[in-house]
Amino acid sequence: MNDKIEFLKTVRPFDVLPEEVLAGVVGLLQEVRYTKDTAIYHQEVTKMKGWILLWKENTKHFSTIANRTSA
Numbered sequence: 001m002n003d004k005i006e007f008l009k010t011v012r013p014f015d016v017l018p019e020e021v022l023a024g025v026v027g028l029l030q031e032v033r034y035t036k037d038t039a040i041y042h043q044e045v046t047k048m049k050g051w052i053l054l055w056k057e058n059t060k061h062f063s064t065i066a067n068r069t070s071a
Contacts, residue, residue: 004029011053 004026008014034040
């Protein structure tokens with residue numbers, strides 16, 4: 001769990017939250033792994049309910065795909 005908290009500390013807006021709150025957020029995360037070149041989001045096609053945070057394993061690289069909810 002600590003590695004996920006450390007990851008969230010590098011992502012806005014989570015970087016401003018206290019560690020106790022981050023621990024609660026970590027409990028809500030769902031980790032999913034995809035193979036290389038798998039399309040997981042199609043702009044204006046995929047319906048979003050929350051956030052998708054992507055990170056490359058063994059690096060500090062991440063991307064935010066969506067930071068709002070969609071109907």
